[in-house]
Structures are given as structure tokens and as C-alpha cells.
Amino acid sequence: MNIHISLQSDIPTYEQIKIQIKAQILDGRLAPNQPLTSMRQLARDLRVSVITTTRAYSDLEAEGLIYTVQGRGCFVKGDAEMVRRQYLQNIDEAFRTAVEKGKAAGLNLAELQDRLEEIFHEKCN
Incomplete structure (x- = not known):
């Protein structure tokens, strides 16, 4: 480890x-x-x-x-694979919510992807 x-x-x-x-x-x-x-x-x-x-x-x-x-x-x-699948399901749910809220805010797909990349880089640093 x-x-x-x-x-x-x-x-x-x-x-x-x-x-x-x-x-x-x-x-x-x-x-x-x-x-x-x-x-x-x-x-x-x-x-x-x-x-x-x-x-x-x-x-x-x-x-x-x-x-x-x-x-x-x-x-x-x-069964780490089962746990991984659960995480992926949670991610999918979060993305669905983000897409709904993004659409309500008038964002297109590229703008939504930009926001995701910003958040991803914030969390990785």
C-alpha cells in the first residue's frame, strides 16, 4: 500500500x-x-x-x-467491482441532476463540460 x-x-x-x-x-x-x-x-x-x-x-x-x-x-x-458500479451509478445520478440544472440555467453541452473540467481540476489540486 x-x-x-x-x-x-x-x-x-x-x-x-x-x-x-x-x-x-x-x-x-x-x-x-x-x-x-x-x-x-x-x-x-x-x-x-x-x-x-x-x-x-x-x-x-x-x-x-x-x-x-x-x-x-x-x-x-x-467485490470491489460491485462497489465501483455503485459509484458509477451515483456519478450518473449526479450528472443527470447537473444536466437538468445546466439546462435550466441555459448552458449548452460545451459550457457544462467546461464547468465539470473546472471542478475536476479544483479537486485534483
């Missing part, structure tokens, strides 16, 4: 961890049922508090991406 955090980022540290683990699960770098680094070890590796890593792992579990086995640790859920 390869995670890099930036203390200068506006994104909270737990969220940076969560985003990076989620990306590694969804793109297959972390395989189903693969154990994750323990919360304590990850906290030591990243030089953050255990509370921070616990929050990231808790959020990932709440989103259905990982599961915990008492006394053994956290593991990648077996």
Missing part, C-alpha cells in the same frame, strides 16, 4: 488516506481479501495519529470497501 500525505493540503489527512486507499482498491492495486496495513503501523509510517488512520479505515468500511476481522485486521472487500 503506497500512500503519500501532504500536510499543506486543504484536504484533511484522514481523507487523503481514504482517497488513496479507495483508488488503489477500485483500480485493482489492492486485491479482494488482501490485508491492509494495520492502523497503528500506517500511523507510524505516515507519522500521524492512530485516530487519523482509524477514521480513514472506519470511513472505508462504512462505504463498503473494506471489512474488519476482530483480532486479524482490515481487509479489502471481495
